Amino acid sequence: MNALLASAPALPLDEAGKYVAGAYIVFVLLLVIYVAIMAAKLQRMERELRELAGFAEQRKAEPAVPEREEVSA
Amino acid sequence: MYGKGLRPLSIASVVAIATALSLVFFYAPLDGDQGFIQKIFYLHVPLAITALVGFVIGGVFAVLHLRSGDRRWDAYSYVSIHMSVIFGVAVLVTGSIWAKASWGHWWVWDEPTLVSFLIVFLMYATYYPFRYAIEDPERQARYASVFAITAGAFVPLNFMAVRMAQSLVHPRVFATTNGGLPGSMMFTFLVCLAAVALLWVTLVKFELTAKSTSGQIKRLRRALDAPAPGSSSRIAPEVS
Numbered sequence: 001m002n003a004l005l006a007s008a009p010a011l012p013l014d015e016a017g018k019y020v021a022g023a024y025i026v027f028v029l030l031l032v033i034y035v036a037i038m039a040a041k042l043q044r045m046e047r048e049l050r051e052l053a054g055f056a057e058q059r060k061a062e063p064a065v066p067e068r069e070e071v072s073a
Numbered sequence: 074m075y076g077k078g079l080r081p082l083s084i085a086s087v088v089a090i091a092t093a094l095s096l097v098f099f100y101a102p103l104d105g106d107q108g109f110i111q112k113i114f115y116l117h118v119p120l121a122i123t124a125l126v127g128f129v130i131g132g133v134f135a136v137l138h139l140r141s142g143d144r145r146w147d148a149y150s151y152v153s154i155h156m157s158v159i160f161g162v163a164v165l166v167t168g169s170i171w172a173k174a175s176w177g178h179w180w181v182w183d184e185p186t187l188v189s190f191l192i193v194f195l196m197y198a199t200y201y202p203f204r205y206a207i208e209d210p211e212r213q214a215r216y217a218s219v220f221a222i223t224a225g226a227f228v229p230l231n232f233m234a235v236r237m238a239q240s241l242v243h244p245r246v247f248a249t250t251n252g253g254l255p256g257s258m259m260f261t262f263l264v265c266l267a268a269v270a271l272l273w274v275t276l277v278k279f280e281l282t283a284k285s286t287s288g289q290i291k292r293l294r295r296a297l298d299a300p301a302p303g304s305s306s307r308i309a310p311e312v313s
Binding site for chain 1: 094
């Protein structure tokens with residue numbers, strides 16, 4: 001790593017460096033925001049799935065109601 | 074179905090972006106004319122190319138939707154445009170940062186490249202309200218496809234018009250003091266382009282997988298006759 005840094009051109013982090021850093025940070029920030037939004041969606045889907053699984057299990061546990069026989073008079 | 078191969082694609086994207094960033098900051102030489110600020114272009118230009126190609130791809134998917142009537146193509150078209158709009162935001166912001174550093178202004182109105190990209194971006198920004206304004210899903214998909222085709226055809230025309238316009242301000246290529254693009258810069262640029270394109274593909278696949286899962290949950294809810302929470306988006310098409 002040290003050898004790589006030594007061979008790399010010196011990064012002029014003066015006035016220009018701030019702008020370059022800003023541009024790359026904006027890119028990373030956009031990616032992070034996107035991933036955060038997707039994570040929130042994923043959480044919502046997980047919650048919905050859990051709810052549906054509970055709903056299905058509840059249905060399965062309910063005893064089947066026997067149909068009434070119609071008695072003709 | 075859509076999630077198949079997402080993990081290797083994500084890993085490949087991360088590796089490609091890490092490689093590209095390493096090349097930008099540790100391998101590519103400093104530009105003779107612009108100096109360190111030119112490093113922004115390794116991000117800005119691939120983002121712009123990918124966004125514009127993504128808009129055209131959205132148009133191609135829209136053609137396939139109108140030809141086949143298969144709603145999956147509409148979803149592909151929607152997601153392609155959606156991702157390209159996000160990339161478009163990054164293009165405008167990174168471009169503005171470069172303009173401020175290089176020209177001293179965040180925006181220049183007499184520069185055809187900037188204004189034309191803004192026009193394309195704003196045009197696609199109207200895609201969402203246009204789509205959302207139509208209630209019937211079939212009509213919504215059809216009209217959105219027509220929009221995507223028309224706008225997608227406008228993108229290369231717009232690009233050609235800008236290339237033909239003579240501008241002395243916006244740089245056309247990466248340049249050194251001798252002119253032209255040296256091999257190391259070209260190599261770095263191509264790796265950056267590949268990395269950004271790979272990221273676009275990964276995010277499109279990611280978004281499609283999320284939409285597909287959401288669609289499956291809705292189907293399951295309908296099958297179980299469970300009450301809907303009413304929190305899902307009606308803008309995006311369902312993918313089953």
